Amino acid sequence: MKAILVHQPGGPEALRYEETATPTPGPGQALVKLAASGVNFIDIYFRTGLYKADPPYSLGMEGAGIVTAVGPGVAEVAVGDRVAYAMARGSYAEYAVVPSWQLVRVPEALDIQHAAAAMLQGMTAHYLTHSTFSLKQGDRCLVHAAAGGAGMLIVQMAKMRGATVIGTTSTAEKAERARAAGCDHVINYAEQEFDAEVKKITGGQGVDVVYDSVGAATWEKSLNSLRRRGLMVSFGNASGPVPPVAPLELNNKGSLFLTRPTLAHHAQDRGELLWRANDVLGWIASGQLNLHIERSYPLADAAQAQIDLASRKTSGKLLLIP
Numbered sequence: 001m002k003a004i005l006v007h008q009p010g011g012p013e014a015l016r017y018e019e020t021a022t023p024t025p026g027p028g029q030a031l032v033k034l035a036a037s038g039v040n041f042i043d044i045y046f047r048t049g050l051y052k053a054d055p056p057y058s059l060g061m062e063g064a065g066i067v068t069a070v071g072p073g074v075a076e077v078a079v080g081d082r083v084a085y086a087m088a089r090g091s092y093a094e095y096a097v098v099p100s101w102q103l104v105r106v107p108e109a110l111d112i113q114h115a116a117a118a119m120l121q122g123m124t125a126h127y128l129t130h131s132t133f134s135l136k137q138g139d140r141c142l143v144h145a146a147a148g149g150a151g152m153l154i155v156q157m158a159k160m161r162g163a164t165v166i167g168t169t170s171t172a173e174k175a176e177r178a179r180a181a182g183c184d185h186v187i188n189y190a191e192q193e194f195d196a197e198v199k200k201i202t203g204g205q206g207v208d209v210v211y212d213s214v215g216a217a218t219w220e221k222s223l224n225s226l227r228r229r230g231l232m233v234s235f236g237n238a239s240g241p242v243p244p245v246a247p248l249e250l251n252n253k254g255s256l257f258l259t260r261p262t263l264a265h266h267a268q269d270r271g272e273l274l275w276r277a278n279d280v281l282g283w284i285a286s287g288q289l290n291l292h293i294e295r296s297y298p299l300a301d302a303a304q305a306q307i308d309l310a311s312r313k314t315s316g317k318l319l320l321i322p
């Protein structure tokens with residue numbers, strides 16, 4: 001089969017489109033013939049070496065397709081099922097072996113490409129708004145990169161839960177996207193001091209929670225945007241990882257709470273996975289949640305897809321088609 005492999009961490013040129021052996025499912029695993037794979041920032045972190053793997057390694061944490069074989073002891077899925085998954089590495093390929101407990105059946109009403117596009121960012125938005133900080137009516141949140149793939153889903157789910165949502169984006173065009181997703185207020189953080197704007201919007205108080213996927217560039221002002229005892233959710237490194245933090249800083253800024261979560265710990269068993277995935281896929285199928293697929297690329301063009309995602313020019317989901 002064809003797959004993207006990394007022999008040495010580095011720039012986009014580190015992605016090699018190669019012939020490699022089609023894997024065989026072992027106990028508790030299924031072989032999925034992929035129809036589409038999601039492109040996510042985590043793939044860039046693995047490619048550059050920010051997140052570690054032993055070379056040569058495969059990339060891609062999200063996909064959807066048809067089960068073509070199962071290993072011993074698999075009960076969750078059968079050959080011929082349409083399935084989707086996230087957080088098992090190796091989806092930049094024609095076939096992937098996936099632990100069967102991580103596979104979710106795709107509802108008939110949903111096409112396979114939307115299923116591939118929904119899983120990772122969708123379940124992330126779900127755990128952030130339902131578990132990390134379980135938003136309720138009247139809460140106020142700040143969502144950075146609100147026109148991004150994860151951002152637009154977080155905004156929509158925060159609105160479903162009745163929160164007031166302040167979004168940040170770097171351009172006027174993206175601000176329109178963020179507004180269309182449901183943001184009550186949008187700040188252009190390339191032009192304005194977003195902490196001061198948040199304070200103005202909230203009558204000097206600050207927000208209950210900041211969902212910060214940008215990392216290093218927004219860290220300080222995100223803390224400034226919180227109310228006393230508010231929660232800082234640092235869940236990404238799009239601008240680079242946040243440098244080490246002194247706990248006293250959280251005291252000085254108002255007895256703040258800090259968490260640095262990952263989806264892997266929020267879909268950690270079959271029950272939790274099905275709760276989040278079925279919510280996300282069901283909402284998309286019923287039209288309650290809008291998922292924007294920005295562009296699809298041939299698998300061989302994975303490097304270009306990563307360049308585009310890192311360039312801040314995209315807004316929504318990028319897919320690879322094997």
Ligand code: NDP
Nearest residue numbers: 041145148149150169170213235236237238239262263312
């Ligand atoms: P996006 O579609 O959101 O793209 C990233 C966006 O971040 C850009 O469009 C840009 O929006 C903004 N950004 C700000 N500064 C930079 C910079 N220096 N370089 C590039 N982008 C920048 O990507 P994803 O939806 O795939 O991921 C968003 C974030 O969420 C990532 O940090 C990712 O790691 C994180 N994430 C974390 C998960 C977890 O469980 N912890 C799971 C899923 C995603 P703008 O131009 O408006 O500033």
